[in-house]
Structure formats: structure tokens, C-alpha cells
Amino acid sequence: MKTKVLSRRRFLRTAALVGGSLAVTNLVPAQVSAAAKNQFTSSYPAVSAQEKKLVSFWHIYTEEPRNKGVEAVISAFEKAYPEIKVEANAVFHQDAKVVFPNVIKTSRPPDVIQLRTTSLARISIDAGLVMDITEMYEEKGYDKRFGPLGDTADWKGRKWSIPFNLDQFPGVWYFKDVFEKMGLKPPTTLDELEVILAEFKKNNISAIWIGNRDRWHAPYMVEYLILRLGGVKTWKGLADGSAHWTDPEVVAAFEKFADWLNKGYFYPDMNAYDITDLYPYWTSDQIGMCGPCGPWAFENAKLAGRDADYFPFPVLKEGDPVVGIVNAEPFSISKNAPHPEEAKLLLDFLGSKEAQQIFMDITNIPMANLDVDVSNQPEPIQKMIKDAHTLPSVLGFDWDLPEAAFSVAQPAIQEFVADPTPATIAKVTKEIEDSVQKWLQQG
Amino acid sequence: MNIASDSSLWRRLKQRLARALLYIALIVISVIWLLPLISVIFTSLKPEGEIYATTAWMLPRAPTLANFVDAWQTVIGNFINTVLITVPSSLFSVAIGSLGAYAIARLRLPASQLIYLLIVASITIPFASIIPSLVRLLDNIGLINTIPGIILVHTAHGQVIVVFLLARFFATIHEDILDAARVDGCSILGIYWRIVLPLSGAALAATFILQFTWIWNDYFKALVIVPQKTNAPITVGMTLLAGQYAGKWHIRSAAAIIATLPTVAIFLGFQRFFIRGVTVGAVKG
Amino acid sequence: MEKKGYFQAMQDWHTVLHSAVCRIKRDTYIWHLSSSTSILVGYLLMLPTVALVALFWWYPLLEVLYASFFNWDGLSPLQHFVGLANYRTLLFEDPYFWNAVKNTLIWSAMYVTIPVVIGLVAALMLNARIGGENIFKGILYLPSAISFAVVAFIWGWMYHPAGGLINQMLRALNLGVLAQPWLASNTFVLPAINIASSWVHVGFALVVFLAGLRSIPDELIEAATIDGASQWQTIRHILIPLLRPAFTVVLGWTLMLSVNVFDQINILTKGGPGRASEVLSIYLYVKTFLEHQAGMASAVGIIMFLLAAAGGILYVRQMISQEVTA
Structure with a gap:
């Protein structure tokens, strides 16, 4: 008992002494600052011993x-x-x-x-x-x-x-052996892609996955669909304000995405998953493809002992330019x-x-x-x-959109993928457009 | 006599039963509390490639301690920084705050209630909104990105809980004791040192434990004030194990376990101050 | 053994402390609180605390207040004075702001009940002097020793729709219909994150309640037991009233902390799905660092401060006055 009390006393005494001395130094920040500035800012970046x-x-x-x-x-x-x-x-x-x-x-x-x-x-x-x-x-x-x-x-x-x-050159990642077994080949148009999606669905496999808990993955799909259905002009217009989110091309992109969601092509509850959560389902063939995904999909497939292959996101019709989304x-x-x-x-x-x-x-x-x-x-x-390096490219949303618009678009798209109905599409596109307009007004 | 022994038997039985129920309840709660942690322990023993949510509650197939070695090598410097930051910060904040709490709780000074409310209300200032001015302030006094800078901020921000907790506990010390002490000739500091502190062992220990835990685990403040990894604590250092497109949870779990041990040790170590009546017993003995 | 009453025990206790602890100094100086020297000493004791809080809380807060009258990106100098425009926009034109206020209130209501009740019950149980007490205490405190980044990752896996422990258990119990994508559900996301945070916060409540319980002298409880009070009566009429200061601390602190909840939500959902878990601090963070509207964010910060401080101060005052009368 006695030693315990003594040790507590000692603890308190030390604490009070050290605390008191700090308190004194704190009370004179002006004097301290000059000395401290010389002492500490020089160590930020820390000085090495050499004269380098x-x-x-x-x-x-x-x-x-x-x-x-x-x-x-x-x-x-x-x-x-x-x-x-x-x-x-x-x-x-x-x-x-x-x-x-x-x-x-x-x-x-x-x-x-x-x-x-x-x-x-x-x-x-x-x-x-x-x-x-x-x-x-x-x-x-x-x-x-x-x-x-x-x-x-x-x-x-x-x-x-x-x-x-x-940072990204997202395309769609798949496994060659799976495609061969199912008699599929990498698509170049959206129609061909839809055939593949339907084929997976017929075999009771989720065709494609998106992990949208962090909010940036589903916007890739929206980005690509806008880029494919509206072209580069619409895309750049959205960034500089000359095109609108309520324009038919943009709405059509949302509708296409909604159509795929409603047909059950995606792994369900995408808002519940982090991107790292779904690799094992993909590499164990419970999901067909990862997309749009960057080169990280390849790395993670390799970790699971699988060789993934890649195709660029398909275009609307044969002969359209394959434009990529690249953030440097x-x-x-x-x-x-x-x-x-x-x-x-x-x-x-x-x-x-x-x-x-x-x-x-x-x-x-x-x-x-x-x-x-x-x-x-x-x-x-x-x-x-x-x-x-060779295909034409544009910057991604999270890099190029007015910042206010993107921070509205992220939750809005999350809301959309949870409830892909025409009413939500109307609400979401209007919401994003309003935020862009407000941003443009503020200058 | 019969009645008496019956009732005492019944009483003992009831006590036994109550005790058994208590144990069962505590064990159930403990199991619930530990379940989520099991995933961390398992994950820390797994090689990369085995670590997915679907298998988080399965025993590692090929257990390895390599993650701990990796984690330790990466965060050892930050671990030392954490010790250098946490120990002085929590000592200073309890020491300084207990003086302030004593003055607020036991000395009837003009405006002390207002000061108390202003101090306590500070915790409601959203930290994210004061980041820009805090950074500028520390930059002006040359302490941005330094360990003394973050110690200063933790000490200052810790005042709120320390004063709040200790003032309430100091206020419960019976008026008579302090009055008697005063009549007997104790000075203001004498009463603080000889009566208030010894009577508040449990409260002081609780405050210190909480301060230590929070400062040890602090992430956001350190991130803003010491983002440079050579000076950053382990919570910030740990994020350097993570990546953008891969969780690296096996190594992070190992680092988390390493980072957790000292706070639990401090908690259990300071438990002895929770022993009831330690002061009285010691004085008598 | 002699039967002791409540007040008798109380007095005995104080007498022992008083005679033993304060060594009697036989000098002539007698301390008067009214003398100007002792007032000065009192303020000097407070000074370090006040100086630190003023420099690192109040002064930045004043700067935030000032910035809230500007249209500001957070990086350039303050230039475009807009008066109260930021407040007007937030209060009357911004639906997201009110959504965040609503979520914050829901969060706070849950946060001041779940961990506090669990913490109190656990503290009372652990106060019963049982074997293995330290092990139980350690286990309950363990989560508070883990940083929120790791807590969030643990619970992200607990709530994983397919592989998470919660859904797996529900399915094992044939309750698969109750399985949810917890963090992707508008209804369940706030309670789910709240439970994760409560798991951590119980450690705080436990420590404070235990400290409170352990500063209650044994004699009081013994006296009550001898007076024939049941376990429950002892808790209800002696322990709980004497725990008032601990309640003030736990509830007041939790209430004020709950308004500033940030880390766990930011890591787990970033305010999603949609804006279902977007509380005020997340909104403030988004405005400051993602939208670079630091002026507007400052206004959010000031409103948050006023809301929480008003609620917190009213509550603490109320509790303190009860402590005095109790």
C-alpha cells in the first residue's frame, strides 16, 4: 500500500514540475518563437550532417x-x-x-x-x-x-x-480462359458488350463489378457512358459549362447504366463494397469482369494467381474514336x-x-x-x-469538373445506383446541373 | 432458529446465483466485445492473398509473423515519435489542467464559472474548421511539423476534458475537509497538494488514462500538424502502409496490434489507482 | 459489528481523512479567499489552462468567425467580403446543410444512449469485486485503445454484406431475411456506424463511471447493506445519486463529442450512401477540402459550434445545479 502511494506522489510531483515548466514557456510565445523558429524550421526539411x-x-x-x-x-x-x-x-x-x-x-x-x-x-x-x-x-x-x-x-x-x-487508364479487365470457355471475345461496341453481359447473366454469374463505397468507382461508368454516348464535345462541355447534365445525351448515359443495373448485370449492393472487397469474387469466377478498372485490377488478379487481360471501354458504334480517360x-x-x-x-x-x-x-x-x-x-x-499513349484522351471527372459539381455528383451517383429509376435519374441530373450553375454564377 | 438458518441459506444461494449470473453476463459481453478483434488478429497472421472480408473470420491457412516484422520495420520510427508525443502531452495536460480545475472547482473566484463554461464549450469547436488558422499559428511560432508543436496542441486541447473531468470530481470533495484544512493553516497550494490530489487518485488516473489513449490514437490532429513522416506518430505512419488500390490489411493489422499494446498496458497499469480507499488505507497503515 | 448510518459513515470518513492528510502547520498565516493575494493566486493557477485554451481554441475560432464573412478558397488571402451571405445560403438555400443537421441530431441521440448505458451497466457489474475483474475491464477497454482507422476497417468487415460476421451469423441462425447491406442502406447506415463507435466509446464511459464508483467510500455501501437495503436499492438510492458528477462528465462530454463525429464516418462511408450518413462535420470537411469553399465551411463551423455549445452548456449547467442540490 505504502509504495503505491509513494509512487503516485512521485508521479504527481514530476507531472506538476514538468507541466509547470512547460506552462511558463508557453506564456512567452513571443520570445520562444524567435529561437524556436531558427531551431525548428531549419529542421523542416531536416538538415543532414553533410554539406549537401x-x-x-x-x-x-x-x-x-x-x-x-x-x-x-x-x-x-x-x-x-x-x-x-x-x-x-x-x-x-x-x-x-x-x-x-x-x-x-x-x-x-x-x-x-x-x-x-x-x-x-x-x-x-x-x-x-x-x-x-x-x-x-x-x-x-x-x-x-x-x-x-x-x-x-x-x-x-x-x-x-x-x-x-x-493515375488511371481504366478499361475492362477479364480472364481469357473464362471468355474462351464461354465462347466470348473482347467487344469493341457497346452492343457486343451487352451480349457478353447477358451471357454471364444467363449463366447466373454477375457480369461485372463496381465497388462504390468510396464513391469514385461508379462515376467511372457514368463518365465512360457519357463519353461514349455524348462524345468528347459533350464531355468537355460539361467541364466548361457549355453542355448540361440535363441534356439528352447525358440522361441517355444514365439510362443505359440503369438498364444494365436493372437487368442484374452488376454484382449487387455496389455501394456496400470497397474496391478491395470484391477481388476474390472476381478471381474465383463468381463475377465475370472488373470495369472500368485501372491497372490495379491486373496487379490484384496476379496476386490471386490469375492472368487478367484488358480491353478499352467499347464504343457506341463501329468506327467511333476510342477515347480514354486519363489523369496524369x-x-x-x-x-x-x-x-x-x-x-x-x-x-x-x-x-x-x-x-x-x-x-x-x-x-x-x-x-x-x-x-x-x-x-x-x-x-x-x-x-x-x-x-x-496513342488514343485520344480526356481528363476524368474528379480531376476536371468544377470541384463543387463533383462533390455533388459523387453522392448523387451513389443514390442513383441504389435506385436506378427514371425519377432518380431526373432528380440526380438536375441536382448536379444546379450545382454547376451555382458554381458558374459564383465565378 | 430454523427460520434464521433457512433465510441465511436462501440468502447464500441467492448470492451464489447472482454471482453466477453476473459472470455469465460479463462473459457474454466480453465475447461480443472480442469478436470484432478476432478478425484483426487473424488478419495480422495471414499472408497477402488470404486477406479478404469473406475469410476474415477464418483461421490463417499459412500463419506467418512476417507481417509483424514488416510493420515493425516500417513504423518503428513513428512508434518512437508517438511515445515522444504522448507521454509529455498527457502528463502536461493532466498537470496543468488539474491546477486549473482546482481553481475553478474549489476557489470562488469572480467569473470562474464563465471561464469554466468557455473552456468546456471549446470541445464543440469543429477541429476541421480551425485547421487553417491553427496551421498558420504554428507556422508563425515556428513549430509547424515539429514534435513540440503537436505536444503544445495536444496539451492545449486536452485541457478541455481534463478540466471538465477533474473539476467535477474535485467539486465532490466535502467542503468540511477543505475548511478544516484551511483553518489548520494549509495554503491554497497546500490544500491542492495535500488534500485534493490524494483524494482524487481514481479521477487523476482515469484522466491520465483517457488522455494517454486519445493522444496515442490521435490521427487527424497529427496529420495536419506533423504530416512529415520523420516526425509523425504511428497512426500517421501506419497509413503509409496502405495504398490507393490495395488495402494491405495484413500489415496494417499487425501495425495496429503493435500500436494498441501500450495503451492497454497503461490502462491495466493505472488500474491500481482505482483500488477503492487506497488513500485511507495508506494513511492508516 | 456496530451498525452505522449513512451520515455517520460519511462523517467518520471525513474525519479520518482530515486529521490524517493535512499536516497541521502552526504558523500564523490563515488563508482568506477574499484577500487580493489569494484571488491572484487563484487566477495564476488558472492562467496556464486559460492561456492554452485561448491560444489554441478561442483564437482560431475567432479567425473562423471572421473568415465566415468572406467568399474564400482557403488558400488565398481573405479578399471578398460577403457579409452574412454564407449564413443565408446555408440556412435558406442549401438542402444538404439541413440534411446534415438532421443526421447530426439523430447521431447524437443514439450516441448519448448506447455507449453510456452499456458503460454504466458494465461499471456497476465490475464494481462487484469479482475474480478476473482486470481481464473483463481490459477486454471492455481494449477497443478504445485502437485507432479509428483500424476500428473502421474492422467494422467495415463486420458489415460486409456477403462475408461479414453479422450477416453470416444471421444466415446461420436462419434469419437470413434480416441480413442487410448495412453500410449501403439509407436506414441502417447511421445506426451501424453508431454501434461501431459505441464499441469504442464504452471504454471512456467505463473508466469515468469506475472512477466515480471507486471514489464512493466502502462504508456507505456497507452501511446501506446493514440497514437492509437490497442490491438494487443500493444502486438506485446510493450509487447512482453519488455518481452524478460522473454522469455530468460522461453525458456532457459524449453529447459535445457527438456533434464533432468525423473519423469513423469519413473512413466507413464518407457520408454515403447518397447523403444518408452525412453529418455536419463531414459536410464541413467536404466544403473545406474538396470544394475549396472555406468561407462557407467556416460558417458551417460557427453554426455547429453554436448548436453544440448551446446544448452542451445548458446541459452541463443543469447537471451542476442538480449536483449541488443532490
Whole structure:
């Protein structure tokens, strides 16, 4: 008993002493701040013992194989520029939405930063937080490096970022052996796709899956159907406000999706599943296809010991252009970068064929640089990269739509897939359109 | 005599029965409480490829400890950061907050009730909305992205629950004891140190346990204030195990188990302060 | 053994404490609360707490209030003053805002009942001095030691429509008709996430109730038992009234915390399906970080603060006055 009380007394005494001393220091933030600023901001990015120049680099590649890929790229850079040390910092992709806008505002922002989504990039540019790199594009001939993908860096007639990997080039993933057994072949038109969907249904197999609990997967299907039924013109119109969500082409896309949902082609309750939840049903042939899905479908099928193959999302009728939805992950330099010269060297390296080749060889992810050599990639990935580089493409919704509209569209589409009726379609399209109009009015 | 022994027998039987029922109820609750955790334990022992929701409650087919090794190697630095953040933060917040709570609860100072309500009401300020100004504030004093910065925020934000909890408990100490002590010549601090603290062992332990647990598990505050992985705690470090298109739940489960152990240890360790009448007994002995 | 009454026991207890704990100092100084020195000492004791809270809660709150009068993207300097327009839009033109208010109220109502009742019952049971007490306590507290990211993942699997434990059990019990896609159901999504959070929050209620129960002297309970009170009467007439301060803390804290619920909903559903689990804090987050309408989000934050603070303060005041009279 006695020792217990003594130890508690000691605990309390220490606590009070330490607490009191902290309290005193807290009360004089002004004095502390000057000293603390010197002491701590210099360690952000932390100073290494060597006399190397630093460059800080914040990205979202947290999981294998992406983290391994980016590590290899960084060590290649440090080998090419031995006087520079890269302070890399990875942030989980969901958290980057919160972290990156905050960190770019501070007095010592990261030198090179991955401003995902066009809307975040544009707002940061408008707020004067991003460095204009138009000159780099001109000097180094980046337009040739990235082709049309370089357009993703445009805003207000200037260039602000370089594209790295292609976040998504979604197509439909399937298993060749299953298709052979069922006597099916990859479709090129929506009608052919419907035949396949019906065939799976006849065999009591869900034809295709979407895991929409995180809200971004079903919008892919809507995106592709709008793109196929309305064409690029409608698509771009939706992003700049010249086309409307209540237009017949857009409604038709929703109706097509609703038709497939009502016919039971999809694995049921798609809003209840995370994308990672449904792989085992697919790889054990309880579901036919994954789509629209990115190269991650291939990786996960491989983990389950299956070889998945890919076809681009089918077009409305024979001869239509096969337009893909591509989001290029961009890297920018902060306007207030503490090490602007080193940042430019790193940015240039990240855009180079050498760096992007290293990243792709490790990750099997399609890259923006057109010169990367794809010959040692698995066959379906090769096909996908070729399509991504040669087919015309547009940016995805979550990147290109006015941000207010997309945050309305996500829950609205979730509501739609749960209840695919004409009434819901009318309600949902009007809801999204209203939000776009409101956004346009606000300027 | 017969009646008396009957009733005492009946009483003993009733007590036995009540005790048995109590045990059954506790065991049922415990099983319900543990069920969800089983999936984490199983998952942490499975290799990748075995980890899907459909099989979450099945024993691992090829159990492995490799996940723990992987997780440990990835988050060891962040684990140390968590200790460096949590221990001072929870000590400071309980120490500072108990002084404030004492002043609020036991000294009739002008406006102290208003101050109390303002402190307690602070918890209703939505954290997401103060992120921008908090980040700017810490940037201005040079503490953004540093461990002292997050300690400061945790200490400040912890004041709310510490003051709320302790003020209520301090208020229950009987007026007479404090009055007598005062007459006997204890100073304000003397009463705090000699009477209020010793009488509040259970409350102090509870407050410390809660603070420790919450700060240890905090994710969102750390994410905003120390997003740089070299300074971030384990909760943020763990997200670096996850990816965009793959859950990596086997490694994350292992990391979660590693991260959970210290808080449970602290809870069980501080249990001894919940022993009833510890103060009285100690004084007598 | 001598039979002791309630008040007798109370007095004995205090006498023991008083004579034993405070060492009597025979100096001349007698503390007067009215003297200006002791008032100064009192305020000095409060100062660190107040300074910290002011700097890291109230000052940012004032900035949020200021920002709520602007059309602001959260990144550029505040420029476009719009007066009360943000509030007007939210209160009169924005149906999503009211949906979020409704969901928040539903959430709070569930959250102040489920974990509090379970926590109280568990604390009373564990107070009965039984073998293996620490094991039971540890088990019930275990979930609070897990971060919400992991909690959300555990419960995401519990609620998995096909493989989840809940639906599998229902099917095993031949109750397959009751199986639900819990997190994709407009009706069940809020209760489902609430139960997941309660699983965690019980640890808090348990710790506070136990601390309360353990600060009640044994003598009181012994006295009551000797007076012939039944177990239930002891709980009802002695333990529960003496637990008032613990109730104030648990209920008040839970109520105020429930308005700010964020992590678990954000991880599990992000407010979906549709907007069925979109509470105010999720709405605020979306407005700030996804739509970059930080001015509007600040207005949401201020309204949330006013709602929760008003409810919380009224409640706490009420409870405190009851504590005094009790």
C-alpha cells in the first residue's frame, strides 16, 4: 500500500514540475518563437550532417510497388546529382487532400509537390502558391516529351506542372480462359458488350463489378457512358459549362447504366463494397469482369494467381474514336520553395525518360513520357500503355469538373445506383446541373 | 432458529446465483466485445492473398509473423515519435489542467464559472474548421511539423476534458475537509497538494488514462500538424502502409496490434489507482 | 459489528481523512479567499489552462468567425467580403446543410444512449469485486485503445454484406431475411456506424463511471447493506445519486463529442450512401477540402459550434445545479 502511494506522489510531483515548466514557456510565445523558429524550421526539411544541398519532395506513393518505384527514382537522381539530397515525404492519397493545401501555404513549403486534381492545382495557382514553369517547357522541349498529356499542365495560358505517371487508364479487365470457355471475345461496341453481359447473366454469374463505397468507382461508368454516348464535345462541355447534365445525351448515359443495373448485370449492393472487397469474387469466377478498372485490377488478379487481360471501354458504334480517360499525376514547384534551383533539377529529372522508365519497370504503371520503353512489361500492360499513349484522351471527372459539381455528383451517383429509376435519374441530373450553375454564377 | 438458518441459506444461494449470473453476463459481453478483434488478429497472421472480408473470420491457412516484422520495420520510427508525443502531452495536460480545475472547482473566484463554461464549450469547436488558422499559428511560432508543436496542441486541447473531468470530481470533495484544512493553516497550494490530489487518485488516473489513449490514437490532429513522416506518430505512419488500390490489411493489422499494446498496458497499469480507499488505507497503515 | 448510518459513515470518513492528510502547520498565516493575494493566486493557477485554451481554441475560432464573412478558397488571402451571405445560403438555400443537421441530431441521440448505458451497466457489474475483474475491464477497454482507422476497417468487415460476421451469423441462425447491406442502406447506415463507435466509446464511459464508483467510500455501501437495503436499492438510492458528477462528465462530454463525429464516418462511408450518413462535420470537411469553399465551411463551423455549445452548456449547467442540490 505504502509504495503505491509513494509512487503516485512521485508521479504527481514530476507531472506538476514538468507541466509547470512547460506552462511558463508557453506564456512567452513571443520570445520562444524567435529561437524556436531558427531551431525548428531549419529542421523542416531536416538538415543532414553533410554539406549537401537539399530539396524536399512530397508525393502520394505510399504502397508497394509505387513506393519502391519512387525510391528508385530518387536514388537515381541523387546519383546523377551527388551534391543534392532529396528529402522525400509520402502522404496517404486520401490525406493529401487535407495535407497538401495546408503545407503549401506555410512559410517553408515542400520544394516539389504533387498537386493532385486539376481543381486543387488551379486554386493553388490562383492563390499564387505555384511556380510558373512555362520557360522550362520551352527550353527543354517538354511538349515533345509528353505530347498531348502536356496539356494537363495548362492554366491561364501558362504551364505549371509536369505529368508523371498516368493515375488511371481504366478499361475492362477479364480472364481469357473464362471468355474462351464461354465462347466470348473482347467487344469493341457497346452492343457486343451487352451480349457478353447477358451471357454471364444467363449463366447466373454477375457480369461485372463496381465497388462504390468510396464513391469514385461508379462515376467511372457514368463518365465512360457519357463519353461514349455524348462524345468528347459533350464531355468537355460539361467541364466548361457549355453542355448540361440535363441534356439528352447525358440522361441517355444514365439510362443505359440503369438498364444494365436493372437487368442484374452488376454484382449487387455496389455501394456496400470497397474496391478491395470484391477481388476474390472476381478471381474465383463468381463475377465475370472488373470495369472500368485501372491497372490495379491486373496487379490484384496476379496476386490471386490469375492472368487478367484488358480491353478499352467499347464504343457506341463501329468506327467511333476510342477515347480514354486519363489523369496524369502532376508534379509542381512551390512558389515559395526554399530551394528553387534544386527543385527545377528534380522536376526536370522526374519528367525524363530515365526516371519514368525506372518507375514503370518497377510498378507496371503507364507513364506520361512518350519515350519510355514498354517492351519488358506484361502483355496486357503493354497494350494498355500503347492505348494510353496513342488514343485520344480526356481528363476524368474528379480531376476536371468544377470541384463543387463533383462533390455533388459523387453522392448523387451513389443514390442513383441504389435506385436506378427514371425519377432518380431526373432528380440526380438536375441536382448536379444546379450545382454547376451555382458554381458558374459564383465565378 | 430454523427460520434464521433457512433465510441465511436462501440468502447464500441467492448470492451464489447472482454471482453466477453476473459472470455469465460479463462473459457474454466480453465475447461480443472480442469478436470484432478476432478478425484483426487473424488478419495480422495471414499472408497477402488470404486477406479478404469473406475469410476474415477464418483461421490463417499459412500463419506467418512476417507481417509483424514488416510493420515493425516500417513504423518503428513513428512508434518512437508517438511515445515522444504522448507521454509529455498527457502528463502536461493532466498537470496543468488539474491546477486549473482546482481553481475553478474549489476557489470562488469572480467569473470562474464563465471561464469554466468557455473552456468546456471549446470541445464543440469543429477541429476541421480551425485547421487553417491553427496551421498558420504554428507556422508563425515556428513549430509547424515539429514534435513540440503537436505536444503544445495536444496539451492545449486536452485541457478541455481534463478540466471538465477533474473539476467535477474535485467539486465532490466535502467542503468540511477543505475548511478544516484551511483553518489548520494549509495554503491554497497546500490544500491542492495535500488534500485534493490524494483524494482524487481514481479521477487523476482515469484522466491520465483517457488522455494517454486519445493522444496515442490521435490521427487527424497529427496529420495536419506533423504530416512529415520523420516526425509523425504511428497512426500517421501506419497509413503509409496502405495504398490507393490495395488495402494491405495484413500489415496494417499487425501495425495496429503493435500500436494498441501500450495503451492497454497503461490502462491495466493505472488500474491500481482505482483500488477503492487506497488513500485511507495508506494513511492508516 | 456496530451498525452505522449513512451520515455517520460519511462523517467518520471525513474525519479520518482530515486529521490524517493535512499536516497541521502552526504558523500564523490563515488563508482568506477574499484577500487580493489569494484571488491572484487563484487566477495564476488558472492562467496556464486559460492561456492554452485561448491560444489554441478561442483564437482560431475567432479567425473562423471572421473568415465566415468572406467568399474564400482557403488558400488565398481573405479578399471578398460577403457579409452574412454564407449564413443565408446555408440556412435558406442549401438542402444538404439541413440534411446534415438532421443526421447530426439523430447521431447524437443514439450516441448519448448506447455507449453510456452499456458503460454504466458494465461499471456497476465490475464494481462487484469479482475474480478476473482486470481481464473483463481490459477486454471492455481494449477497443478504445485502437485507432479509428483500424476500428473502421474492422467494422467495415463486420458489415460486409456477403462475408461479414453479422450477416453470416444471421444466415446461420436462419434469419437470413434480416441480413442487410448495412453500410449501403439509407436506414441502417447511421445506426451501424453508431454501434461501431459505441464499441469504442464504452471504454471512456467505463473508466469515468469506475472512477466515480471507486471514489464512493466502502462504508456507505456497507452501511446501506446493514440497514437492509437490497442490491438494487443500493444502486438506485446510493450509487447512482453519488455518481452524478460522473454522469455530468460522461453525458456532457459524449453529447459535445457527438456533434464533432468525423473519423469513423469519413473512413466507413464518407457520408454515403447518397447523403444518408452525412453529418455536419463531414459536410464541413467536404466544403473545406474538396470544394475549396472555406468561407462557407467556416460558417458551417460557427453554426455547429453554436448548436453544440448551446446544448452542451445548458446541459452541463443543469447537471451542476442538480449536483449541488443532490
